[in-house]
Amino acid sequence: MSGRSVWVRVIEAGDARDASSGIQILGDWEGHLGGIPGWSTLALRDTKTGAIAVMSVNACCGSVPTLTMIGALNLLYPGTLVF
Helix, strand or coil: CCCCCCCCCCCCHHHHCCHHHCCEEECCEEEEEEEECCEEEEEEEECCCCCEEEEEECCCCCHHHHHHHHHHHHHHCCCCCCC
16 A cells, blocks of 8 residues: 555435535535544545645634634635535
């Protein structure tokens, strides 16, 4: 193995919107927003360009850490997020 990760689509996009899959769709991005106690996390992949964003904020719960990460992503990749 080369040590590189490879993304493989395991469900169709329509199925990804089902909350039970754990996959969230935000415009061109798909992945997961989550966290552990004391941390909020985001791991998304742009389905059009293949760009990957992984972020972690030392803050827990609520909309502020999530909006901060999504705001940063929107600055880096304008026009790719849809809510």
